[in-house]
Amino acid sequence: MKKRSFAPVFFVGPHLILFLIFILIPTVYGIYASFTHWNLMNNPEWIGLSNYKTILFDETSTFYNQFFNGLKNTLIFVVISVPLLIVIPLLVAVALEHKQIKLKGTIQAIIYIPGLISISAAALIWLLIFNKQLGITGNVFHSQVAWAANQPYAWIIIFVISVWGGVGGNMIIYRASIAGVSKDLYESAEMDGAGSVKRFFSITLPSIRFPLIYTFVMTTAASFNVFGQPLMMTDGGPRQTTHVLMMYIRQLAFGHGESIAGMASAMAVLLGLVILVVSALQYYVMSRNSN
Amino acid sequence: MKKNWIVSLLTVFIVSIMLSACSNGEDKNTITFWTPLTGDDGAYMDQIVKSYNETNPEFKVKHVVTADMYTKISTVLNSGKGIPDLAIIHADRVPGYVKQGALEPIETAISGQPEIKEENYLPQAWSTGNIGGTQYTVPLDIHANTMYYNKDLLKKYSVESFLDDNVVTIDEMLSLQGKLDEGQYVVNDALLGWVILAQVQDLGGDIQENGKPAVDTPVMKQAFENVKKIADAGLMTPFGEDGYLMFQSGNVLFSTDGTWTSTAHAAVEGLNFGVTNIYSPTPDKFTNRASSHLFAMLGNEKRTNEKEAGIGAFLEYVRENSMEWAKAGQIVASKQVIENPEFQNYMQSFFTANQQEIDSLYIYTYEYYPYVAEAVDTYCADIVRGNVDLDETLKTMQKFVEDKIAESSKTTTN
Numbered sequence: 049m050k051k052r053s054f055a056p057v058f059f060v061g062p063h064l065i066l067f068l069i070f071i072l073i074p075t076v077y078g079i080y081a082s083f084t085h086w087n088l089m090n091n092p093e094w095i096g097l098s099n100y101k102t103i104l105f106d107e108t109s110t111f112y113n114q115f116f117n118g119l120k121n122t123l124i125f126v127v128i129s130v131p132l133l134i135v136i137p138l139l140v141a142v143a144l145e146h147k148q149i150k151l152k153g154t155i156q157a158i159i160y161i162p163g164l165i166s167i168s169a170a171a172l173i174w175l176l177i178f179n180k181q182l183g184i185t186g187n188v189f190h191s192q193v194a195w196a197a198n199q200p201y202a203w204i205i206i207f208v209i210s211v212w213g214g215v216g217g218n219m220i221i222y223r224a225s226i227a228g229v230s231k232d233l234y235e236s237a238e239m240d241g242a243g244s245v246k247r248f249f250s251i252t253l254p255s256i257r258f259p260l261i262y263t264f265v266m267t268t269a270a271s272f273n274v275f276g277q278p279l280m281m282t283d284g285g286p287r288q289t290t291h292v293l294m295m296y297i298r299q300l301a302f303g304h305g306e307s308i309a310g311m312a313s314a315m316a317v318l319l320g321l322v323i324l325v326v327s328a329l330q331y332y333v334m335s336r337n338s339n
Numbered sequence: 340m341k342k343n344w345i346v347s348l349l350t351v352f353i354v355s356i357m358l359s360a361c362s363n364g365e366d367k368n369t370i371t372f373w374t375p376l377t378g379d380d381g382a383y384m385d386q387i388v389k390s391y392n393e394t395n396p397e398f399k400v401k402h403v404v405t406a407d408m409y410t411k412i413s414t415v416l417n418s419g420k421g422i423p424d425l426a427i428i429h430a431d432r433v434p435g436y437v438k439q440g441a442l443e444p445i446e447t448a449i450s451g452q453p454e455i456k457e458e459n460y461l462p463q464a465w466s467t468g469n470i471g472g473t474q475y476t477v478p479l480d481i482h483a484n485t486m487y488y489n490k491d492l493l494k495k496y497s498v499e500s501f502l503d504d505n506v507v508t509i510d511e512m513l514s515l516q517g518k519l520d521e522g523q524y525v526v527n528d529a530l531l532g533w534v535i536l537a538q539v540q541d542l543g544g545d546i547q548e549n550g551k552p553a554v555d556t557p558v559m560k561q562a563f564e565n566v567k568k569i570a571d572a573g574l575m576t577p578f579g580e581d582g583y584l585m586f587q588s589g590n591v592l593f594s595t596d597g598t599w600t601s602t603a604h605a606a607v608e609g610l611n612f613g614v615t616n617i618y619s620p621t622p623d624k625f626t627n628r629a630s631s632h633l634f635a636m637l638g639n640e641k642r643t644n645e646k647e648a649g650i651g652a653f654l655e656y657v658r659e660n661s662m663e664w665a666k667a668g669q670i671v672a673s674k675q676v677i678e679n680p681e682f683q684n685y686m687q688s689f690f691t692a693n694q695q696e697i698d699s700l701y702i703y704t705y706e707y708y709p710y711v712a713e714a715v716d717t718y719c720a721d722i723v724r725g726n727v728d729l730d731e732t733l734k735t736m737q738k739f740v741e742d743k744i745a746e747s748s749k750t751t752t753n
Contacts, residue, residue, distance in 0.1 A: 087439065088410075088413035088414075088417065089417060089441060090439070093749075109742055110739045111742065175581075179580075180577075180579075181522075181580060181588070182584065194577055194580055195579065197724075198579065284717075285720065286578075286720075286721065287726055288717070299713070302409070305708075305709030305713070305743070305747070306438075306439070306709075306747040307747075308743060308746045
């Protein structure tokens with residue numbers, strides 16, 4: 049009789065338990081809460097689709113305006129930041145492959161470290177840099193703009209801090225992937241007369257398509273959840289043009305006064321659905337093209 | 340071998356769970372005390388608690404600085420586990436918490452402490468914790484919006500007379516139009532929402548009428564228009580600039596921030612500053628919008644009567660020994676402390692110097708004040724800078740508050 053082994057359970061078990069406690073149960077409860085009136089302290093009261101109707105169809109409601117303004121601003125952030133967070137790390141990773149580049153490890157560390165710094169500390173530094181009176185932009189470049197209070201400058205400082213903090217993570221993934229591409233391919237292509245641009249598009253890019261899909265999908269999902277950068281850099285201003293959806297959700301659930309957690313949950317579920325659909329589409333389109 | 344390995348893993352797992360369970364254990368002789376006091380404030384409170392524990396009380400106090408405390412309070416009240424014995428909450432939380440049944444009357448804890456009574460505290464700090472005749476809190480302090488002034492700049496522009504009656508009026512500020520050097524301003528926009536709410540009181544208005552929110556009102560409009568005049572005249576620090584830092588760098592005559600920032604200003608070398616009341620549209624009245632840190636007991640069935648008596652003893656100690664808290668720049672609520680000559684060493688003693696100053700410290704107690712304050716904070720900068728239409732935005736703000744109230748009113752309390 050074959051002896052039954054419990055070893056796999058011990059390997060998978062801790063992860064499963066953590067997944068259940070910190071991911072699955074909160075997610076299911078969050079979805080449930082979106083169908084309720086809930087102030088975090090009372091027993092959630094089931095109201096069906098009422099929150100969703102208000103958010104999606106009641107044009108006179110504050111929550112409708114908050115949701116669509118937040119979603120619009122979040123989409124602006126995603127559409128601009130994701131290409132930057134894919135292309136710039138990729139270019140840096142490719143550039144670091146050049147034979148004449150010295151101190152690759154140091155350069156990599158310098159680019160990666162900003163991602164480890166807390167957004168609050170980073171924002172304080174960048175706000176001082178962009179400070180008209182005290183900062184580099186005002187004193188060295190003679191910029192007379194109050195960056196956080198005027199568009200498009202408010203968005204620009206949000207993108208600057210996002211790219212500064214986000215380039216390193218993807219760059220590491222690309223460098224590791226590029227290192228795995230066989231050198232023989234590059235040598236043969238070079239012998240056949242392929243230039244560096246041709247080698248990049250014909251060898252490097254196809255060889256790292258899966259890391260590219262992964263980073264594209266993950267960066268997009270992370271960008272939809274943007275919160276800290278606009279909160280710290282502009283506080284949603286001017287005129288709430290950088291007020292992203294996560295900021296509204298947090299204000300409703302954990303802001304001033306009695307919590308409106310049911311409505312906040314409904315907004316969060318809708319944001320989750322948008323992320324799910326966009327990620328699935330991205331994955332589908334990119335996998336189909338790579339095949 | 341394999342069996343040993345599995346047993347070892349299992350042992351580690353069980354021990355981990357046991358240890359994590361231990362960390363949640365509640366000592367029956369310890370008062371768990373949550374506060375949202377991060378930074379230096381937390382250190383000053385630590386010192387008060389340490390001094391109290393050195394008196395060897397029957398129930399020692401364990402101070403836990405809890406960032407994001409209000410979120411955690413919701414969580415523990417919901418689960419019924421890990422509820423602190425005592426907490427410090429802000430004044431604007433009291434009406435909502437009482438309505439939701441989250442607070443227990445503090446009367447049981449202070450019944451053995453005859454000196455913990457209204458007469459021994461600043462009146463508005465005490466009364467803000469009284470809902471429907473029941474006392475839910477004991478105050479630690481009042482922290483108010485205040486106006487610092489740069490003595491050197493006042494002298495430079497020969498306007499020290501602005502301070503003669505302790506009320507700097509908007510007209511006085513406007514009289515400086517066109518007289519300042521480039522890069523210098525009369526006032527900054529720090530805590531602008533609080534300033535607007537003070538103007539509402541100065542104009543004889545309120546943020547509620549018969550329990551209904553009153554945001555889109557002639558008084559609120561007037562309050563915004565008055566402050567906007569200063570910005571329109573180019574006398575307010577530019578939009579998006581750090582007016583607080585500009586004051587510290589010596590380029591702004593007045594800074595409308597909080598009593599608690601006096602310590603930060605004092606640390607700036609060469610900044611020669613004093614404190615006065617928030618500017619007013621009229622010389623006849625001035626208001627400094629304020630809040631208060633309050634000791635409160637969250638609903639917790641496990642808290643024994645003996646422990647509640649221990650809490651009372653701690654609150655009495657704080658009443659007698661909270662001079663330490665003045666170091667944080669706060670106006671201590673205990674009269675015993677503020678009547679002590681030592682309190683005069685602190686800048687915020689300006690606000691307890693006479694009855695008129697004490698009366699100027701205004702704490703909003705309207706149940707839905709947090710929503711009104713949120714609406715004012717969200718829109719005030721754009722209104723004052725003329726980025727949005729005032730009438731239209733006031734309507735939006737009114738709707739903002741009404742929608743939130745309507746939504747929160749649908750929830751039923753436990």
